[in-house]
Amino acid sequence: MDIILDWFNNNSDFIVHYALQALLALFIFLIGLKVTRFLSNLTEKAICNRKVDKAVGVFLANIVYALGFVATLLMALSQVGVETTSFIAILGAAGLAVGLALQGSLSNFASGVLIIILRPFKSGDYIDAGGKSGSVRKIEIFSTELITPDNKVIIIPNSSVMSGAIVNYSREKTRRIDLVIGVGYESDLKSAKSVLENVLNSENRILKDPAYTVAVLELGDSSVNFAVRPWVNTGDYWPTYFDLLENIKVALDDANINIPYPQMDVHVQKND
Template sequence: MEVLINWINDNSDLITHYVLQGILAIVILLIGLKIAKFFSNLTEKSFAKRKIDKAVAGFISNIVYALVFAATVLMALSQVGIETTSFVAILGAAGLAVGLALQGSLSNFASGVLIIILRPFKSGDYIEAGGKAGSVERIEIFATELRTPDNKVIIMPNSAIMGGAIVNYSRQKTRRIDLVIGVSYDADLRQAKEVLKGVLDNESRLLKDPAYTVAVSELADSSVNFVVRPWVNTTDYWPTYFALVENIKIALDEANITIPYPQMDVHLHKD
């Protein structure tokens, strides 16, 4: 114990120096974190004022935060006497090993860059990708945030999105509703077709151009199937879809045209 006290007394100036340097490094780190957050928010707000896509703004702001934070760490290390030049070289050498170990994360980052460059979707678009569907909320450095119609949040790795097909339901202004309506073989097909057309003619949200299609598509096992294919504005797709299904059922019932259940005829033969 006495030896330790003597060593502290002999090196008090050096200890004080390193303690002060350490405290200053911590202060630099804390201030740097606030500055990184400030510039990240500033970037996002400036992009919003210029009406740049919110998803792109979020991606760029994350990169700004990461760069400022990295610079802050280097400044803090320099303050405690660590040679940053050699430290950067060590980081570069270690980066290769870390990169091999984190191939998935690097793939997500590269995919995020491709999303920003290629712009297959933007914030607010309803997409289907990687087996999931939802509205795009944000594009982060490594992942994209989707929100489902029932208000669940899905965090999808960017590589999962760019690694397969992307279906963007919001890019085009119009969409076609595809319905298959089956009627009984005993029904009058001309009458059934007129009933279906009447329902479509009474739906104000349908577009006149392109015109809708009502046609017999299949003589199925239990029914004669009609395809009903009207066009609507993308924003009206689901309300119109639900209304048509309901109104078609009501109209067919009123015309005494049945929609048959799946059925099978069984023939018995006696010897």
């Protein structure tokens, strides 16, 4: 015990000096974290106030936070006497090794940057990407988050998003509904076409320009198929789609126009 006390007495100045340095480094680190969070939040708010996509703001805020955290850590280490120059070199070498081991993550990061630059979609758009469909909730550094119509959350790696085709259903203001309606061969085609046109004309959500199309698409195996292609505002697509199917069925039934379905005739031959 006396040896320990003697050591503390002999090195009291040294201990006090480094204790103060450690406390100062901790203070710098904590203040740096608060400043970093403040700058991150400020970046996100500034981006949103400029009416830029919210997902872009979240992405840039994450980058600002990551850079601020690294800078704060280096300043704190420098305060306690760690040689940051060599530390940065070691960190760079370690980063290279980690980068080689985490090529997929770096690919996700690079793809996230491309998403921000190219902007194939924005927050709120309904898209089909990476084999999944949903509305874009946010774009993060490594992944994009979608939410499905039945309220499921899908997280897709950014590299998967950018490696395939992206279908954006929300970018354009209008969409075309494509329906194929079959009527029996015995039906009067002009009457059937007139019924279909009357249904479209009675639907207020269908746009006048561009005009809808009602035409014979093909002579099928068991029916004459009409292509029914009206245009609607993107937000009205699914409600109009469902209502048209119901109204067309009711209208054709009222006009006694048959909608055929696949049938099979079986002939039984009896041999004595």
